[in-house]
Amino acid sequence: MDDHIYACFKRCVDRYVAEPEFRQLLLEAPAKAIKMLNYEDMLIAYKVKEAVCYIIHGQKPEGSLNAGLEGSDINTENEYLKEYIKRYKLLEGFVRNSVAESRYKDMSLCYFGEIVRNRCQMESADVRDHKLIYYFPIAFELTKGCSVQCDFCGFSADRLSGVFLYNEENAALWRDILIKTRELIGPVAGVCPCYFATEPFDNPDYESFIAVYDEVFGEKPQTTTAVCERDPERFRRFINNADPRNLRERASVRISIRTLEHFKKVMEIFSEDELADIELLSNHRESINRISSSGRSRRNPEIAEKRRLRYSISCIAGLYVNMFSKTVSFMEPEMPDDEYNLGYRIRETMEFTDADDFEECVKKLIGSYSLYDPPKDYELSWNKNIHIDCGDDKYISFVGEGMRYKLSKGVVMLDMIRFINEGYSFSRIASKLGLFGSLYGSAYQRLRELYRKGYVRLR
Numbered sequence: 001m002d003d004h005i006y007a008c009f010k011r012c013v014d015r016y017v018a019e020p021e022f023r024q025l026l027l028e029a030p031a032k033a034i035k036m037l038n039y040e041d042m043l044i045a046y047k048v049k050e051a052v053c054y055i056i057h058g059q060k061p062e063g064s065l066n067a068g069l070e071g072s073d074i075n076t077e078n079e080y081l082k083e084y085i086k087r088y089k090l091l092e093g094f095v096r097n098s099v100a101e102s103r104y105k106d107m108s109l110c111y112f113g114e115i116v117r118n119r120c121q122m123e124s125a126d127v128r129d130h131k132l133i134y135y136f137p138i139a140f141e142l143t144k145g146c147s148v149q150c151d152f153c154g155f156s157a158d159r160l161s162g163v164f165l166y167n168e169e170n171a172a173l174w175r176d177i178l179i180k181t182r183e184l185i186g187p188v189a190g191v192c193p194c195y196f197a198t199e200p201f202d203n204p205d206y207e208s209f210i211a212v213y214d215e216v217f218g219e220k221p222q223t224t225t226a227v228c229e230r231d232p233e234r235f236r237r238f239i240n241n242a243d244p245r246n247l248r249e250r251a252s253v254r255i256s257i258r259t260l261e262h263f264k265k266v267m268e269i270f271s272e273d274e275l276a277d278i279e280l281l282s283n284h285r286e287s288i289n290r291i292s293s294s295g296r297s298r299r300n301p302e303i304a305e306k307r308r309l310r311y312s313i314s315c316i317a318g319l320y321v322n323m324f325s326k327t328v329s330f331m332e333p334e335m336p337d338d339e340y341n342l343g344y345r346i347r348e349t350m351e352f353t354d355a356d357d358f359e360e361c362v363k364k365l366i367g368s369y370s371l372y373d374p375p376k377d378y379e380l381s382w383n384k385n386i387h388i389d390c391g392d393d394k395y396i397s398f399v400g401e402g403m404r405y406k407l408s409k410g411v412v413m414l415d416m417i418r419f420i421n422e423g424y425s426f427s428r429i430a431s432k433l434g435l436f437g438s439l440y441g442s443a444y445q446r447l448r449e450l451y452r453k454g455y456v457r458l459r
Protein backbone atom coordinates (compact mmCIF):
# COMPACT_ATOMS: atom_id res chain seq x y z
CA MET A 1 0.00 0.00 0.00
CA ASP A 2 1.15 3.52 -0.76
CA ASP A 3 2.72 5.05 2.39
CA HIS A 4 0.69 8.25 2.19
CA ILE A 5 -2.59 6.36 1.88
CA TYR A 6 -1.64 4.27 4.90
CA ALA A 7 -0.71 7.43 6.83
CA CYS A 8 -4.18 8.88 6.13
CA PHE A 9 -5.83 5.65 7.20
CA LYS A 10 -3.77 5.59 10.42
CA ARG A 11 -4.94 9.11 11.20
CA CYS A 12 -8.52 7.83 10.98
CA VAL A 13 -7.66 5.10 13.50
CA ASP A 14 -5.98 7.61 15.84
CA ARG A 15 -8.88 10.04 15.62
CA TYR A 16 -11.42 7.27 16.16
CA VAL A 17 -9.65 6.29 19.38
CA ALA A 18 -9.13 9.83 20.64
CA GLU A 19 -12.04 11.99 19.45
CA PRO A 20 -15.66 11.17 20.38
CA GLU A 21 -17.13 13.32 17.59
CA PHE A 22 -15.05 11.74 14.86
CA ARG A 23 -15.80 8.30 16.28
CA GLN A 24 -19.52 8.85 16.06
CA LEU A 25 -19.30 10.30 12.58
CA LEU A 26 -17.22 7.40 11.25
CA LEU A 27 -19.71 4.91 12.66
CA GLU A 28 -22.82 6.71 11.46
CA ALA A 29 -21.69 8.39 8.25
CA PRO A 30 -18.26 7.11 7.18
CA ALA A 31 -18.28 9.04 3.91
CA LYS A 32 -18.79 12.32 5.77
CA ALA A 33 -16.01 11.47 8.23
CA ILE A 34 -13.57 10.76 5.40
CA LYS A 35 -14.64 13.92 3.59
CA MET A 36 -14.14 16.00 6.73
CA LEU A 37 -10.47 15.00 6.67
CA ASN A 38 -10.23 15.67 2.92
CA TYR A 39 -9.45 12.03 2.24
CA GLU A 40 -12.41 11.34 -0.02
CA ASP A 41 -10.28 10.83 -3.14
CA MET A 42 -7.91 8.46 -1.40
CA LEU A 43 -9.78 6.36 1.12
CA ILE A 44 -12.79 4.16 0.61
CA ALA A 45 -15.11 5.10 3.43
CA TYR A 46 -16.89 1.82 4.15
CA LYS A 47 -13.63 -0.11 4.11
CA VAL A 48 -12.02 2.36 6.52
CA LYS A 49 -14.96 1.96 8.89
CA GLU A 50 -14.78 -1.82 8.63
CA ALA A 51 -11.03 -1.91 9.26
CA VAL A 52 -11.15 0.57 12.16
CA CYS A 53 -13.96 -1.35 13.85
CA TYR A 54 -12.07 -4.58 13.47
CA ILE A 55 -8.83 -3.14 14.85
CA ILE A 56 -10.46 -1.45 17.81
CA HIS A 57 -13.40 -3.68 18.63
CA GLY A 58 -12.33 -7.01 17.13
CA GLN A 59 -15.32 -7.28 14.81
CA LYS A 60 -14.78 -9.70 12.01
CA PRO A 61 -14.44 -8.06 8.62
CA GLU A 62 -16.29 -9.66 5.76
CA GLY A 63 -14.29 -12.56 4.42
CA SER A 64 -12.10 -12.83 7.50
CA LEU A 65 -11.33 -16.26 8.89
CA ASN A 66 -9.99 -15.35 12.30
CA ALA A 67 -10.93 -12.72 14.82
CA GLY A 68 -8.29 -10.77 16.72
CA LEU A 69 -5.01 -9.36 15.48
CA GLU A 70 -3.15 -12.28 17.03
CA GLY A 71 -4.90 -14.64 14.58
CA SER A 72 -2.26 -16.05 12.26
CA ASP A 73 -3.82 -15.94 8.80
CA ILE A 74 -6.42 -13.26 8.63
CA ASN A 75 -7.85 -13.48 5.20
CA THR A 76 -9.45 -10.22 4.22
CA GLU A 77 -9.94 -8.25 1.06
CA ASN A 78 -9.79 -5.06 3.10
CA GLU A 79 -6.47 -3.51 2.09
CA TYR A 80 -6.29 -1.15 5.08
CA LEU A 81 -6.76 -3.95 7.53
CA LYS A 82 -4.30 -6.15 5.66
CA GLU A 83 -1.63 -3.47 5.88
CA TYR A 84 -2.38 -2.73 9.53
CA ILE A 85 -2.09 -6.41 10.45
CA LYS A 86 1.11 -6.78 8.45
CA ARG A 87 2.68 -3.94 10.43
CA TYR A 88 1.28 -5.16 13.75
CA LYS A 89 2.84 -8.57 13.20
CA LEU A 90 6.26 -7.03 12.60
CA LEU A 91 5.95 -5.23 15.92
CA GLU A 92 4.72 -8.34 17.70
CA GLY A 93 7.69 -10.31 16.37
CA PHE A 94 10.13 -7.59 17.38
CA VAL A 95 8.86 -7.37 20.96
CA ARG A 96 8.94 -11.15 21.39
CA ASN A 97 12.45 -11.44 19.96
CA SER A 98 13.79 -8.47 21.91
CA VAL A 99 13.40 -10.37 25.20
CA ALA A 100 14.48 -13.77 23.85
CA GLU A 101 16.66 -15.88 26.18
CA SER A 102 19.62 -15.60 23.82
CA ARG A 103 19.79 -11.83 24.45
CA TYR A 104 20.39 -12.27 28.18
CA LYS A 105 23.79 -12.62 29.74
CA ASP A 106 22.36 -12.90 33.23
CA MET A 107 19.92 -15.80 33.00
CA SER A 108 18.52 -15.26 36.49
CA LEU A 109 17.02 -11.95 35.29
CA CYS A 110 15.60 -13.72 32.25
CA TYR A 111 13.93 -16.41 34.37
CA PHE A 112 12.83 -13.90 36.96
CA GLY A 113 11.09 -11.96 34.18
CA GLU A 114 9.25 -15.17 33.26
CA ILE A 115 8.11 -15.71 36.84
CA VAL A 116 6.83 -12.13 36.97
CA ARG A 117 4.99 -12.65 33.66
CA ASN A 118 3.42 -15.88 34.95
CA ARG A 119 2.33 -14.12 38.12
CA CYS A 120 0.92 -11.02 36.41
CA GLN A 121 -0.98 -13.14 33.87
CA MET A 122 -2.39 -15.27 36.67
CA GLU A 123 -3.38 -12.22 38.75
CA SER A 124 -5.03 -10.29 35.93
CA ALA A 125 -7.09 -11.35 32.93
CA ASP A 126 -6.32 -7.89 31.50
CA VAL A 127 -2.61 -8.79 31.38
CA ARG A 128 -3.39 -12.12 29.73
CA ASP A 129 -5.41 -10.30 27.06
CA HIS A 130 -2.43 -8.10 26.14
CA LYS A 131 -0.13 -10.41 24.25
CA LEU A 132 2.59 -7.77 23.90
CA ILE A 133 3.19 -7.37 27.65
CA TYR A 134 6.70 -8.58 28.49
CA TYR A 135 8.90 -7.58 31.39
CA PHE A 136 12.25 -5.92 30.80
CA PRO A 137 15.29 -6.26 33.09
CA ILE A 138 16.33 -2.60 33.48
CA ALA A 139 15.14 1.00 33.11
CA PHE A 140 17.15 4.19 33.35
CA GLU A 141 15.99 7.67 34.29
CA LEU A 142 17.92 10.74 33.14
CA THR A 143 16.01 13.23 35.28
CA LYS A 144 14.52 13.25 38.76
CA GLY A 145 10.74 13.70 38.63
CA CYS A 146 8.66 14.96 35.73
CA SER A 147 7.53 18.41 34.62
CA VAL A 148 4.34 17.20 32.93
CA GLN A 149 2.23 15.98 35.87
CA CYS A 150 -0.47 14.11 33.90
CA ASP A 151 -3.64 13.58 35.90
CA PHE A 152 -3.59 9.87 34.99
CA CYS A 153 0.11 9.21 35.72
CA GLY A 154 0.33 5.57 36.77
CA PHE A 155 3.47 6.30 38.80
CA SER A 156 2.24 9.59 40.34
CA ALA A 157 5.56 11.04 39.17
CA ASP A 158 7.03 13.66 41.51
CA ARG A 159 7.65 17.16 40.23
CA LEU A 160 10.84 17.69 38.22
CA SER A 161 13.66 18.34 40.67
CA GLY A 162 16.87 17.44 38.86
CA VAL A 163 18.38 16.87 35.43
CA PHE A 164 21.40 14.69 34.60
CA LEU A 165 23.14 16.91 32.05
CA TYR A 166 25.49 15.75 29.31
CA ASN A 167 28.73 17.27 30.57
CA GLU A 168 32.12 15.61 30.31
CA GLU A 169 31.91 13.84 33.66
CA ASN A 170 28.31 12.64 33.24
CA ALA A 171 28.85 11.51 29.66
CA ALA A 172 31.81 9.37 30.76
CA LEU A 173 29.87 7.88 33.67
CA TRP A 174 26.89 7.14 31.39
CA ARG A 175 29.07 5.33 28.87
CA ASP A 176 30.76 3.28 31.61
CA ILE A 177 27.42 2.34 33.18
CA LEU A 178 26.03 1.24 29.82
CA ILE A 179 29.12 -0.84 29.03
CA LYS A 180 28.83 -2.46 32.46
CA THR A 181 25.12 -3.07 31.91
CA ARG A 182 25.82 -4.78 28.62
CA GLU A 183 28.50 -6.97 30.24
CA LEU A 184 26.30 -7.91 33.19
CA ILE A 185 22.83 -8.18 31.67
CA GLY A 186 23.42 -8.63 27.96
CA PRO A 187 22.20 -7.11 24.68
CA VAL A 188 18.59 -7.30 25.94
CA ALA A 189 19.30 -4.04 27.79
CA GLY A 190 19.51 -2.34 24.37
CA VAL A 191 15.72 -2.17 24.23
CA CYS A 192 15.16 -1.07 27.83
CA PRO A 193 13.77 2.44 28.30
CA CYS A 194 15.67 5.54 29.40
CA TYR A 195 12.60 6.86 31.20
CA PHE A 196 10.28 5.52 33.85
CA ALA A 197 8.47 8.04 36.06
CA THR A 198 10.05 10.75 33.89
CA GLU A 199 9.53 12.59 30.60
CA PRO A 200 12.48 12.00 28.22
CA PHE A 201 12.38 15.49 26.72
CA ASP A 202 12.63 17.14 30.15
CA ASN A 203 16.31 16.42 29.66
CA PRO A 204 17.73 18.92 27.14
CA ASP A 205 20.50 16.41 26.35
CA TYR A 206 18.30 13.34 25.92
CA GLU A 207 19.41 12.90 22.30
CA SER A 208 23.11 12.90 23.27
CA PHE A 209 22.54 10.21 25.90
CA ILE A 210 20.59 8.10 23.42
CA ALA A 211 23.39 8.42 20.87
CA VAL A 212 25.77 6.81 23.40
CA TYR A 213 23.21 4.07 23.98
CA ASP A 214 23.26 3.39 20.27
CA GLU A 215 27.07 3.23 20.25
CA VAL A 216 27.17 0.74 23.14
CA PHE A 217 24.22 -1.47 22.20
CA GLY A 218 23.92 -0.91 18.48
CA GLU A 219 20.28 0.06 18.95
CA LYS A 220 18.27 2.86 20.50
CA PRO A 221 15.73 2.31 23.26
CA GLN A 222 12.07 3.14 22.76
CA THR A 223 11.11 6.74 23.52
CA THR A 224 7.64 7.76 24.68
CA THR A 225 6.99 11.46 25.10
CA ALA A 226 3.98 13.36 26.39
CA VAL A 227 5.31 16.73 25.17
CA CYS A 228 6.11 16.39 21.45
CA GLU A 229 4.42 19.76 20.88
CA ARG A 230 6.59 21.60 23.44
CA ASP A 231 9.33 22.02 20.85
CA PRO A 232 7.98 20.67 17.53
CA GLU A 233 11.27 21.18 15.71
CA ARG A 234 13.15 19.19 18.32
CA PHE A 235 10.64 16.34 17.95
CA ARG A 236 10.82 16.54 14.15
CA ARG A 237 14.59 16.29 14.30
CA PHE A 238 14.30 13.36 16.68
CA ILE A 239 12.03 11.34 14.39
CA ASN A 240 13.94 12.35 11.28
CA ASN A 241 17.15 11.08 12.87
CA ALA A 242 15.53 7.79 13.87
CA ASP A 243 15.99 4.71 11.73
CA PRO A 244 12.77 4.52 9.63
CA ARG A 245 12.71 0.74 10.01
CA ASN A 246 12.89 1.06 13.78
CA LEU A 247 10.05 3.54 13.75
CA ARG A 248 7.87 1.21 11.71
CA GLU A 249 8.80 -2.22 12.96
CA ARG A 250 9.63 -1.45 16.58
CA ALA A 251 7.39 1.52 17.40
CA SER A 252 10.61 3.12 18.62
CA VAL A 253 8.94 6.51 19.14
CA ARG A 254 5.54 6.94 20.76
CA ILE A 255 3.44 9.91 21.80
CA SER A 256 1.36 9.87 24.96
CA ILE A 257 -1.76 12.04 24.64
CA ARG A 258 -2.73 13.90 27.81
CA THR A 259 -5.97 15.70 26.90
CA LEU A 260 -8.32 16.08 23.94
CA GLU A 261 -6.90 19.57 23.34
CA HIS A 262 -3.41 18.08 23.33
CA PHE A 263 -4.50 15.52 20.74
CA LYS A 264 -5.97 18.22 18.49
CA LYS A 265 -2.80 20.26 18.77
CA VAL A 266 -0.65 17.26 17.81
CA MET A 267 -2.90 16.65 14.78
CA GLU A 268 -2.53 20.29 13.79
CA ILE A 269 1.26 20.48 14.16
CA PHE A 270 2.29 17.14 12.64
CA SER A 271 1.13 15.83 9.29
CA GLU A 272 -0.25 12.37 8.59
CA ASP A 273 3.02 11.39 6.96
CA GLU A 274 5.10 12.59 9.90
CA LEU A 275 3.08 10.47 12.31
CA ALA A 276 2.59 7.45 10.04
CA ASP A 277 4.98 5.31 12.06
CA ILE A 278 4.56 6.99 15.44
CA GLU A 279 2.31 5.13 17.85
CA LEU A 280 -0.19 7.37 19.64
CA LEU A 281 -1.18 6.35 23.15
CA SER A 282 -4.36 8.25 23.83
CA ASN A 283 -4.68 8.27 27.59
CA HIS A 284 -7.03 11.22 27.99
CA ARG A 285 -10.55 11.09 29.36
CA GLU A 286 -12.39 11.02 26.01
CA SER A 287 -10.24 8.24 24.56
CA ILE A 288 -11.56 4.70 24.27
CA ASN A 289 -8.25 3.30 25.46
CA ARG A 290 -8.17 1.91 28.95
CA ILE A 291 -5.43 2.80 31.43
CA SER A 292 -3.74 1.19 34.40
CA SER A 293 -5.49 1.64 37.71
CA SER A 294 -2.31 2.71 39.49
CA GLY A 295 -1.01 6.05 40.73
CA ARG A 296 -3.03 9.18 40.00
CA SER A 297 -5.50 7.36 37.77
CA ARG A 298 -6.44 5.14 40.70
CA ARG A 299 -7.82 8.04 42.72
CA ASN A 300 -8.87 10.43 39.96
CA PRO A 301 -12.70 10.66 40.16
CA GLU A 302 -12.82 11.93 36.57
CA ILE A 303 -11.57 8.61 35.23
CA ALA A 304 -14.47 6.22 34.76
CA GLU A 305 -14.09 2.90 36.57
CA LYS A 306 -14.61 0.94 33.37
CA ARG A 307 -11.53 2.60 31.83
CA ARG A 308 -9.27 1.24 34.55
CA LEU A 309 -7.30 -1.90 33.83
CA ARG A 310 -6.35 -4.29 36.61
CA TYR A 311 -2.64 -4.22 36.01
CA SER A 312 0.50 -2.31 36.70
CA ILE A 313 1.78 0.17 34.12
CA SER A 314 5.32 -0.96 34.98
CA CYS A 315 6.96 -3.47 32.67
CA ILE A 316 10.25 -3.63 34.59
CA ALA A 317 11.20 -6.76 36.50
CA GLY A 318 14.73 -6.05 37.64
CA LEU A 319 16.81 -2.91 37.94
CA TYR A 320 15.71 0.70 38.12
CA VAL A 321 18.51 3.23 37.76
CA ASN A 322 18.31 6.97 38.33
CA MET A 323 21.38 8.70 36.91
CA PHE A 324 20.72 12.05 38.62
CA SER A 325 20.59 10.63 42.15
CA LYS A 326 22.96 7.75 41.26
CA THR A 327 20.76 5.07 42.72
CA VAL A 328 19.94 1.58 41.56
CA SER A 329 16.94 -0.32 42.92
CA PHE A 330 15.49 -3.75 42.40
CA MET A 331 11.83 -3.54 41.47
CA GLU A 332 8.98 -5.71 40.29
CA PRO A 333 5.43 -4.91 39.18
CA GLU A 334 2.55 -5.43 41.58
CA MET A 335 -1.20 -5.38 41.19
CA PRO A 336 -2.18 -1.77 42.06
CA ASP A 337 -3.90 -1.64 45.45
CA ASP A 338 -3.67 0.27 48.75
CA GLU A 339 -0.32 -1.36 49.53
CA TYR A 340 1.16 -0.86 46.04
CA ASN A 341 -0.60 2.25 44.87
CA LEU A 342 2.01 2.84 42.14
CA GLY A 343 1.78 -0.72 40.84
CA TYR A 344 5.33 -1.70 41.70
CA ARG A 345 7.42 -2.77 44.66
CA ILE A 346 10.95 -1.58 45.34
CA ARG A 347 12.84 -4.37 47.09
CA GLU A 348 15.98 -2.38 47.87
CA THR A 349 17.78 0.78 46.73
CA MET A 350 21.55 1.26 46.69
CA GLU A 351 23.73 4.25 45.86
CA PHE A 352 26.68 4.13 43.47
CA THR A 353 29.46 6.55 42.59
CA ASP A 354 31.12 4.97 39.54
CA ALA A 355 30.78 2.00 37.20
CA ASP A 356 32.66 -0.43 39.48
CA ASP A 357 30.45 0.53 42.35
CA PHE A 358 27.43 0.11 40.08
CA GLU A 359 28.58 -3.40 39.21
CA GLU A 360 28.80 -4.35 42.88
CA CYS A 361 25.31 -2.98 43.59
CA VAL A 362 23.83 -4.76 40.57
CA LYS A 363 25.39 -8.09 41.51
CA LYS A 364 24.16 -7.79 45.08
CA LEU A 365 20.62 -6.85 44.05
CA ILE A 366 20.37 -9.60 41.45
CA GLY A 367 21.80 -12.13 43.91
CA SER A 368 19.25 -11.19 46.55
CA TYR A 369 16.05 -10.74 44.55
CA SER A 370 16.29 -12.18 41.03
CA LEU A 371 15.64 -15.72 42.09
CA TYR A 372 14.43 -18.65 40.02
CA ASP A 373 14.35 -21.04 42.99
CA PRO A 374 12.88 -19.91 46.30
CA PRO A 375 15.73 -19.88 48.85
CA LYS A 376 15.02 -22.31 51.66
CA ASP A 377 15.69 -19.78 54.41
CA TYR A 378 13.56 -16.90 53.00
CA GLU A 379 10.24 -16.15 54.68
CA LEU A 380 7.31 -16.98 52.44
CA SER A 381 3.79 -15.71 51.92
CA TRP A 382 0.84 -16.54 49.71
CA ASN A 383 0.15 -14.16 46.87
CA LYS A 384 -2.61 -11.99 48.32
CA ASN A 385 -4.36 -11.84 44.93
CA ILE A 386 -5.23 -15.54 44.88
CA HIS A 387 -7.47 -17.76 46.89
CA ILE A 388 -6.87 -21.36 47.89
CA ASP A 389 -9.68 -23.83 47.52
CA CYS A 390 -9.29 -27.00 49.62
CA GLY A 391 -12.92 -28.12 49.14
CA ASP A 392 -12.16 -31.04 46.80
CA ASP A 393 -11.35 -34.49 48.29
CA LYS A 394 -8.34 -35.04 46.10
CA TYR A 395 -7.03 -31.64 45.03
CA ILE A 396 -6.12 -28.23 46.32
CA SER A 397 -6.77 -25.43 43.81
CA PHE A 398 -4.78 -22.21 43.72
CA VAL A 399 -6.97 -19.68 41.97
CA GLY A 400 -5.99 -16.40 40.34
CA GLU A 401 -8.20 -14.24 38.11
CA GLY A 402 -9.70 -16.87 35.84
CA MET A 403 -6.72 -19.23 36.23
CA ARG A 404 -6.56 -22.29 38.42
CA TYR A 405 -3.64 -24.54 39.32
CA LYS A 406 -4.34 -27.89 40.96
CA LEU A 407 -2.09 -29.96 43.20
CA SER A 408 -3.02 -33.27 44.74
CA LYS A 409 -3.95 -33.02 48.39
CA GLY A 410 -1.75 -34.48 51.06
CA VAL A 411 -1.11 -33.86 54.73
CA VAL A 412 2.16 -32.07 53.98
CA MET A 413 0.51 -29.72 51.51
CA LEU A 414 -2.24 -28.79 53.96
CA ASP A 415 0.37 -28.08 56.64
CA MET A 416 2.46 -26.07 54.19
CA ILE A 417 -0.54 -23.89 53.43
CA ARG A 418 -0.94 -23.12 57.12
CA PHE A 419 2.76 -22.43 57.75
CA ILE A 420 3.19 -20.26 54.65
CA ASN A 421 0.18 -18.31 55.91
CA GLU A 422 2.19 -17.65 59.06
CA GLY A 423 5.25 -16.49 57.10
CA TYR A 424 7.52 -19.50 57.73
CA SER A 425 10.53 -20.24 55.54
CA PHE A 426 10.79 -23.64 53.85
CA SER A 427 13.59 -24.73 56.23
CA ARG A 428 11.39 -23.92 59.21
CA ILE A 429 8.44 -25.77 57.69
CA ALA A 430 10.61 -28.79 56.98
CA SER A 431 11.92 -28.89 60.52
CA LYS A 432 8.43 -28.35 62.01
CA LEU A 433 7.08 -31.26 59.95
CA GLY A 434 10.19 -33.43 60.34
CA LEU A 435 10.62 -33.70 56.56
CA PHE A 436 13.63 -35.54 55.19
CA GLY A 437 14.64 -37.67 52.20
CA SER A 438 12.16 -37.91 49.35
CA LEU A 439 9.39 -36.20 51.33
CA TYR A 440 11.65 -33.17 51.82
CA GLY A 441 12.48 -33.18 48.10
CA SER A 442 8.89 -33.45 46.91
CA ALA A 443 7.67 -30.74 49.34
CA TYR A 444 10.37 -28.37 48.04
CA GLN A 445 9.48 -29.31 44.47
CA ARG A 446 5.85 -28.28 45.08
CA LEU A 447 6.92 -25.04 46.69
CA ARG A 448 9.13 -24.29 43.68
CA GLU A 449 6.24 -24.92 41.26
CA LEU A 450 3.96 -22.59 43.20
CA TYR A 451 6.68 -19.92 43.39
CA ARG A 452 7.45 -20.04 39.66
CA LYS A 453 3.78 -19.73 38.81
CA GLY A 454 3.43 -16.73 41.13
CA TYR A 455 1.19 -18.25 43.81
CA VAL A 456 3.87 -18.15 46.51
CA ARG A 457 5.90 -14.96 47.11
CA LEU A 458 9.11 -14.22 48.96
CA ARG A 459 8.35 -11.71 51.70
Ligand code: SF4
Binds near residue numbers: 152153155
Ligand atom coordinates in the same frame (compact mmCIF):
# COMPACT_ATOMS: atom_id res chain seq x y z
S1 SF4 B 1 2.59 9.93 32.63
FE1 SF4 B 1 4.71 10.28 32.00
S2 SF4 B 1 4.75 12.41 31.33
FE2 SF4 B 1 2.87 12.14 32.52
S3 SF4 B 1 3.42 12.74 34.63
FE3 SF4 B 1 3.73 10.53 34.47
S4 SF4 B 1 5.85 10.29 33.94
FE4 SF4 B 1 5.32 12.40 33.51
